[in-house]
Amino acid sequence: MRILLPGEKEGRRGFLKKGLVGAALLAAAGGGAWLATRRTRPWPASRKPLLVFDAAQAAVLAALAERLVPEHPGFPRPAEVDVVSRADAIAAMAHPASQKELRQVVSLFESAAFGLLDWSPRLFTECGVAEQDRRLRAWAGSRIAVRRTGYRALKQLLSSAYYSSPATWAAVGYAGPPAAAPGPRREMPGEPPLRRETSAGPAPRRETFAAPELPPELSPPPPRPRRFQAAPVAPAASEPVPAPAAPEPVVPDVEPPLPGGARGP
């Protein structure tokens, strides 16, 4: 994650020009972001300890995820897919400096002082859902690019964490990888390598990959009403296109020849 925060040199100059708002953000960030979350009700201990976020920051992420994925038939609740642990695992892969920036953004988002900017002088986790959504929109649409950056970081983190979970695939109608996918497999002695077609001719067509058998909890939800009307839909492309022009004529070039006369593969 690359997050340009006010503490950073380049961001700071442009930021200070924005006056009071910028100053308030700087104060909040510089004055120890932990202050922002000292009253946050901590997130209950998860199945495994978190690597990047503390319990208060985890509580903020959990609250944000609830707003990213509101109650909707077929969509598991973020807690069911352990979205906070998944987000923490993603963040843990980033550079330590990027992890620190992420923690700062989470804490700023929670901050009651910072909420003042959006007429919401409360911890984010203590707001009602309407106020939470309003604060999210305020960050998303802020005139201050740095706030939009912070919002983008949190949205990408949480949407990656949630929607990469196989438990959410059914909700979005995704059947998962093709059944032919071998999955993680280590080399086994004596096992022949995967065959690859190397002849110039057309490859033998493999059978169509059927959707894998899903356990009941992953089965696709019943069809939901579509919001658009039926209309004629174009058939798939099949019209042939003209053959590409013949390659450029080869003319002698001026490059030094490779020693040994090796030309081409």
Place this chain on the structure above:
Amino acid sequence: MAPEARPGRILTGADVSRDPDERPDVCVVGSGAGGAVVAARLAQVGLHVVVLEEGPWHRPEDSTLREEDAYPRLYQEKGQRATADLAITILQGRALGGTTVVNWTTSFRTPDRVLAHWRRVHGVEGITPEALAPHFLAVEERLGIHEQPADEVNANNGALWEGAGRLGWARARTRRNVQGCQNLGYCHMGCPLGARTSMDQTYLPDAVAAGARVYANARAVRVEYRERRAVAVHAEVLDPRTDRPTGRRVTVRPRVLVLSGGAVNTPALLLRSRLDISGRVGKRTFLHPVAAMVGLYRDRVDGWSGAPQSVTSHHFADRGPGKVGFFLEAAPVHPALAARSFGGFGAAHQDLMAHLPNASALIALAVDGFLPEETGGEVSIRGDGRVRVDYDIRAPIWEALREGCKALARAHLAAGAQSVFSLHEDPVEIRDEAEVPRLDRAPWERLRVSVFSAHAMGGCAMGRDPERSVVDARLKMHGMDNIFVVDGSVFPTSLGVNPQLSIFGMAHWAAAHVAALLR
């Protein structure tokens, strides 16, 4: 010259239990589209070649085809590379074989007009269509590059084919570097069938067969140089399981050094090594900034299935003087990438996600770097060691992205989409032609609309003038006697086409110039 005396090999971080000190003829840093081809060509003429690659050796059978595994394992910065302000997501591969392991296999030769522009504006002499043609032919033959058959165009690409056709726009099926492709649709997660002719399946084995030693999990940290010559490359060995340094080092002392780390990592290595004579390293970074429009169709599109890119329209690639051109393609639709890209938060975002099977994603790629005033982005190194990419999307590029999205909206509608969405944070929804101008009123401003790049180029621009460029028209660094740069970073502008074949061809051509220095 007795390559049989030096058996070639691929070593991973697990194979390195001491601190090797290699003294080859050539060290190639990076094993992607540039490095692999150069390494193979040089090894085949009997030169001793060592390749350093920071990414893992990913075998086809290692692919789980899950986004949660693929992006962290096979992409730069665990799939989190972006400009410093997060406004542009940058997709770049990181594996043995580089981006060729995860790209969408689209293969174009460098357009003649681009080469002509380089000659006219940047003083790049000698790289002509005629000079490159035999090299393109050789690469195309080795990689089996061929046009995607008409009956293997998926519905996602079919939307562009149909839309462009009905609107009377130029369109074509793309050529792809695949052999025995089953059109699974998972190119960007590492083909599980080994059916793409990526570098790890082709030129790297060729190099190894000719005696090259290839280190995976070996990250070049610094180039050591004395006066006008590189004397050593220092690399740290990474644990293949954790991707963290094992404490082992590889030192390579080559006669000639070839840098092929790509348009972000090659400038970064030079800057870390304080090898920036003209002050131009890391400048003129071009990204083909991409905006997308999502069409929702009555029938299922299943945009995750089928070859990810098989149709292209270059109808708007050249829009005349003063305008930034754009070209149109499709992008595969997978849940996590879609979720990161779709606008909104909460119910609106979720509703779009709920319609994913019916969504077709078409993209407009802005052809940046051709206007006289364009300086592109910049690669630099932060105080804490992280690479930093900045790219200010200026007005002419926003204009191209806006017009590109309007074109895509029309294409979707012509193809029968019932509704089309922009990727604005507050999505613009279009249901018929009369609503297309709504895109004119949308905010085209950073972080208000999702912008991507899968084509990082530039940063070590070639040119005649050492004050304004980094390498000459033979790809040798100005002011250095034995350093070449052979990757997408040498392009002085973007290309207007997907870059991999340009890099293959140029590397195939450049190998002779590298070899010439060793005779």
